[in-house]
Amino acid sequence: MPLPRRLFSLMPLTALLPDIATATPTVLPLWPEGVPPATRPDAPAARGDIGPEQVDAGGGIRHVSVPTLTVVPPAVDRPNGTAVIVCPGGGYSYLSMNREGTQYAAWLSTLGITTFLLKSRLQDWGHPAPLQDVLRALRLVRSRAVEFGVDPQRIGVLGSSAGGHLAASASTLFDHPDGRTGAALDTTSARPDFAVLVYPVITMTGPATHAGSRRALLGDSPSPALQALMSLDQQVSPATPPTLLVHTQGDKSVPAQNSLLYFDALTRAGVPAELYVFEQGGHGIGMRDGLGNASAWPRRAEEWLRQRGLLAAALR
Numbered sequence: 480m481p482l483p484r485r486l487f488s489l490m491p492l493t494a495l496l497p498d499i500a501t502a503t504p505t506v507l508p509l510w511p512e513g514v515p516p517a518t519r520p521d522a523p524a525a526r527g528d529i530g531p532e533q534v535d536a537g538g539g540i541r542h543v544s545v546p547t548l549t550v551v552p553p554a555v556d557r558p559n560g561t562a563v564i565v566c567p568g569g570g571y572s573y574l575s576m577n578r579e580g581t582q583y584a585a586w587l588s589t590l591g592i593t594t595f596l597l598k599s600r601l602q603d604w605g606h607p608a609p610l611q612d613v614l615r616a617l618r619l620v621r622s623r624a625v626e627f628g629v630d631p632q633r634i635g636v637l638g639s640s641a642g643g644h645l646a647a648s649a650s651t652l653f654d655h656p657d658g659r660t661g662a663a664l665d666t667t668s669a670r671p672d673f674a675v676l677v678y679p680v681i682t683m684t685g686p687a688t689h690a691g692s693r694r695a696l697l698g699d700s701p702s703p704a705l706q707a708l709m710s711l712d713q714q715v716s717p718a719t720p721p722t723l724l725v726h727t728q729g730d731k732s733v734p735a736q737n738s739l740l741y742f743d744a745l746t747r748a749g750v751p752a753e754l755y756v757f758e759q760g761g762h763g764i765g766m767r768d769g770l771g772n773a774s775a776w777p778r779r780a781e782e783w784l785r786q787r788g789l790l791a792a793a794l795r
Contacts (some may be wrong), residue, residue: 483687505550509615513658514545519605521698524648538570538577543600543692548619549712551594559591559620560793561784562629564616564671568640568763571609572602578765579639579677586766586777587637588740590790595620599645602695606709607657609696613649614658614669630793635720640733642765643679643690644711650674650722652716660726663749673787674722675780676741678762680733682710687736715744721751723783725776732762755779776781 493565517524525543531536532794533541561736568577573581576596584594599612617634624631638646652658653670680689683697683706697705707713722745726738745752757773784790 481569491494491759494591494765499785501640504624507548507550507619508550508761509546509612509619512662514600515608515611517604517608519698520637522603522605522759524604525634526599528600535573538575538581538599540574540576541572541601543574543598543605544603545598545600546596548645549596549598550705551581551588551596553582553591553593554588555591557591557792558593558628559790560630560632560645561627561629561789562589562595562620562624562635563587563675564592564595564597564613564634564636564646565622566597566599566613566636566638566645568642569601570691571641571644572691574601574642575599575639575763575765579642583637585790590781590784592790593627593773606696606705607696609645610648610652610658611660613645615660615662617649617669617671618664618667620772621669622664631684633672633789634795635675635789636671637675637677638679639677639765639769641680641689641696643676643731644681644692644696644709646671646674647676647679647681647722648721651711651716657708670677670718671720673789674719675725675786676722676738677776678727678730678733678764679737679741681712681737682740683707684710687734687740689737690732690734712744715748715750717750719745719748719750721787723780724752725757725780726755727757727760727762727764728759728763729758753783761779 490751500722567574576742600608624785724738726735742754759771
């Protein structure tokens with residue numbers, strides 16, 4: 480008897496994907512030709528003193544110096560050809576890889592989606608390193624779509640908190656010069672085909688700003704122009720992909736105003752979008768149960784993906 484869909488969202492990756500958990504995962508270097516140098520003068524990477532990468536007991540990753548993509552194949556017999564690049568949160572100071580990475584991959588895999596967990600650079604590098612990493616990830620997956628068995632026109636991004644900011648950065652700044660490095664792969668489109676943003680950081684100005692994310696990404700004294708550039712509600716255009724936004728009214732760390740600003744900008748630009756703001760739950764809910772309707776956000780996301788045709792088998 481198949482497991483109920485609701486149970487999928489609550490089970491860990493190891494329970495759902497035993498073959499993947501026991502096998503050596505496929506980990507792809509984002510920059511086999513060499514990681515681009517840090518360009519923010521005050522970033523530790525510019526001084527060469529990042530230190531070794533660290534993984535804490537909860538799976539949080541800090542001091543990333545070698546960005547990667549970990550491939551999680553679908554846990555079904557017939558993949559649908561859709562791919563999602565998952566951007567974990569952590570305020571650009573660490574990556575919440577378990578709660579906002581592998582758990583999401585376990586859920587997405589049951590939907591027939593091929594998932595790519597992004598390990599991106601953080602405050603040790605500062606802007607534009609995270610943007611370069613997520614855009615390189617999109618270009619890499621799209622350029623090797625046949626190899627991965629995915630449709631190059633069905634590659635999306637999903638991010639939570641600061642990872643939501645990174646996913647929204649990809650959605651709005653996919654062709655920005657800051658995201659290019661001069662590599663041959665720069666000629667491949669980095670535009671996501673859809674985006675799911677879960678309690679995302681959006682604005683870098685005003686009272687709704689998450690100060691920790693802004694400081695980690697932009698430094699202590701970012702210019703007004705840089706704050707405006709990375710306030711992603713100000714960067715939305717008709718080319719921004721269809722987007723689903725999820726937030727909670729009780730989020731005191733990253734206020735729901737972030738999602739409201741982005742949704743309003745999407746609507747004004749004529750971009751298809753849906754927004755759920757749930758009453759219960761604070762920040763960083765991940766896929767936890769017991770938070771009322773907020774715990775059902777994966778079901779709402781599944782419905783949105785299905786309605787957009789992203790869970791149907793891709794035409795070959």
